[in-house]
Amino acid sequence: MAGDDQAEDADEAGVQPITRTPKGSGRRLRGAIAHYLGTQIVSGTIAPGEKLTGEVANAEALDVSRSAYREAVQVLTAKGLVESRPKAGTRVLPRARWNMLDPQVLAWAFSGEPDTDFVRDLFELRAVVEPAAARLAAERRDRDDVKKMRDALTKMRRHTLATEAGRSADRDFHDALLEATHNNALVALSASIGAAVSWTTKYKQRARALPRDPVPDHIKVFDAIAAGDADAAAAAMRTLVDLALEDTRLSM
Amino acid sequence: MAGDDQAEDADEAGVQPITRTPKGSGRRLRGAIAHYLGTQIVSGTIAPGEKLTGEVANAEALDVSRSAYREAVQVLTAKGLVESRPKAGTRVLPRARWNMLDPQVLAWAFSGEPDTDFVRDLFELRAVVEPAAARLAAERRDRDDVKKMRDALTKMRRHTLATEAGRSADRDFHDALLEATHNNALVALSASIGAAVSWTTKYKQRARALPRDPVPDHIKVFDAIAAGDADAAAAAMRTLVDLALEDTRLSM
DNA sequence: TCCTCAATTTAGTCGGACTTATTCCGGTAC
DNA sequence: GTACCGGAATAAGTCCGACTAAATTGAGGA
Numbered sequence: 001m002a003g004d005d006q007a008e009d010a011d012e013a014g015v016q017p018i019t020r021t022p023k024g025s026g027r028r029l030r031g032a033i034a035h036y037l038g039t040q041i042v043s044g045t046i047a048p049g050e051k052l053t054g055e056v057a058n059a060e061a062l063d064v065s066r067s068a069y070r071e072a073v074q075v076l077t078a079k080g081l082v083e084s085r086p087k088a089g090t091r092v093l094p095r096a097r098w099n100m101l102d103p104q105v106l107a108w109a110f111s112g113e114p115d116t117d118f119v120r121d122l123f124e125l126r127a128v129v130e131p132a133a134a135r136l137a138a139e140r141r142d143r144d145d146v147k148k149m150r151d152a153l154t155k156m157r158r159h160t161l162a163t164e165a166g167r168s169a170d171r172d173f174h175d176a177l178l179e180a181t182h183n184n185a186l187v188a189l190s191a192s193i194g195a196a197v198s199w200t201t202k203y204k205q206r207a208r209a210l211p212r213d214p215v216p217d218h219i220k221v222f223d224a225i226a227a228g229d230a231d232a233a234a235a236a237m238r239t240l241v242d243l244a245l246e247d248t249r250l251s252m
Numbered sequence: 253m254a255g256d257d258q259a260e261d262a263d264e265a266g267v268q269p270i271t272r273t274p275k276g277s278g279r280r281l282r283g284a285i286a287h288y289l290g291t292q293i294v295s296g297t298i299a300p301g302e303k304l305t306g307e308v309a310n311a312e313a314l315d316v317s318r319s320a321y322r323e324a325v326q327v328l329t330a331k332g333l334v335e336s337r338p339k340a341g342t343r344v345l346p347r348a349r350w351n352m353l354d355p356q357v358l359a360w361a362f363s364g365e366p367d368t369d370f371v372r373d374l375f376e377l378r379a380v381v382e383p384a385a386a387r388l389a390a391e392r393r394d395r396d397d398v399k400k401m402r403d404a405l406t407k408m409r410r411h412t413l414a415t416e417a418g419r420s421a422d423r424d425f426h427d428a429l430l431e432a433t434h435n436n437a438l439v440a441l442s443a444s445i446g447a448a449v450s451w452t453t454k455y456k457q458r459a460r461a462l463p464r465d466p467v468p469d470h471i472k473v474f475d476a477i478a479a480g481d482a483d484a485a486a487a488a489m490r491t492l493v494d495l496a497l498e499d500t501r502l503s504m
Numbered sequence: 505t506c507c508t509c510a511a512t513t514t515a516g517t518c519g520g521a522c523t524t525a526t527t528c529c530g531g532t533a534c
Numbered sequence: 535g536t537a538c539c540g541g542a543a544t545a546a547g548t549c550c551g552a553c554t555a556a557a558t559t560g561a562g563g564a
Contacts, residue, residue: 070323097443101351101440102354184352188351
């Protein structure tokens with residue numbers, strides 16, 4: 001359920017700024033508009049500080065109603081990308097105000113050319129958070145957590161990362177791990193990190209066949225957590241993230 | 253700049269579920285509606301899985317136009333709190349899908365009775381992220397970063413945490429520190445953590461006069477970063493967060 | 505020179521009509 | 535009896551056009 005990511009649509013070619021009517025496509029209209037504006041902003045086509053065309057004009061240019069356009073802008077506002085005031089118009093906010101951890105913003109960031117620096121930053125964040133999370137998980141996991149992780153691992157072993165099922169199992173493993181920390185703030189991060197991971201993984205795959213089997217590393221992490229060995233879990237997770245970074249770096 | 257928090261409200265008195273027209277107040281209407289619905293959801297008044305009243309009915313009950321109401325719902329959708337489909341209505345999503353790191357969601361979470369468990373989780377996250385950030389900052393800070401941090405520290409020393417100016421300076425210090433890591437992902441976290449910190453700090457103050465002078469701890473962190481001593485910076489930050497947690501725990 | 509106020513512009517709100525996507529239910533065939 | 539198919543019923547989604555409110559800007563006056 002909840003395949004909420006949709007970056008496909010018929011538009012990445014989207015050359016013509018005007019007349020984009022994703023009519024036949026599936027997605028809701030305002031979602032398409034938000035995606036359109038969101039990618040433009042995140043990719044830098046519309047730079048921070050710039051103000052975008054007025055509602056009436058822009059809505060007409062995109063051939064959508066003003067209501068739909070406004071609702072899309074509200075979404076961007078909610079994610080900290082823009083701010084609008086009467087008479088002043090709608091301006092793109094400085095990057096520092098963007099909610100970069102929002103899964104959808106992440107998706108927009110990766111829908112075009114991924115910024116290699118940002119990918120590095122993301123892995124650095126993983127390197128900070130995930131080992132610490134593994135440590136906490138080792139200390140607090142209960143029977144149910146272990147079961148979920150084992151199941152995910154089994155699925156991962158069966159399929160590979162080249163298949164969607166495999167990547168999904170990978171995400172499940174990391175989600176289960178974060179849940180095992182019994183820390184809601186970390187669980188909240190899991191959505192963002194998970195999104196980031198799946199995007200970078202996608203690029204890793206694109207470049208070449210996966211250069212390394214990631215399962216053994218995952219098993220080391222799992223064993224340490226199941227055994228309750230906090231230090232070993234943290235260490236194993238650290239190497240896992242490091243290797244993933246290396247693989248990704250090679251393919252970019 | 254960037255006093256991006258505005259959750260003050262002017263409405264928390266809003267007792268009557270109906271007829272809440274914060275007319276004279278400052279905030280935009282849809283913001284008030286989003287705040288109203290958002291707090292209800294985050295506080296559990298409307299539980300996950302429940303579906304809220306239909307647009308037409310609810311909009312009329314709140315005495316606002318359907319457009320304003322819908323735009324508010326789009327905001328909630330963007331933050332992962334609800335999901336709506338034709339005929340099915342608008343349902344509250346499970347907590348796992350909420351963007352808890354969104355500053356505004358955090359504000360809603362703290363606008364009522366703060367969940368002590370969640371506060372603990374938040375501090376645990378700080379304890380993971382901030383020391384690591386301090387370490388990176390010590391390795392990468394440039395002249396400009398150091399200057400910003402020193403300035404914030406000076407302001408902090410002048411005012412106390414009891415004043416708004418002091419709290420603002422505190423936030424500036426932490427922001428400058430995160431920026432000094434030159435890692436955009438960490439900077440993004442800073443907005444969330446910063447928001448959380450300012451909420452908890454508020455509660456700390458509410459309970460009693462601040463029990464400890466936090467400036468010396470901040471100075472230790474600053475000195476270590478300025479000196480480029482990564483280990484010392486991480487250690488100093490760790491104790492700073494621990495002490496802050498202790499203070500907060502006492503006051504709850 | 506600075507302040508005040510009004511004009512202008514642009515987002516914000518309103519309301520009401522119409523469309524589209526689901527769900528739900530009942531009928532039909534297997 | 536069950537499973538599949540199709541037709542309402544319903545609630546969100548989109549569209550339109552008018553009006554309101556808030557800022558900015560610039561002109562006029564102290």
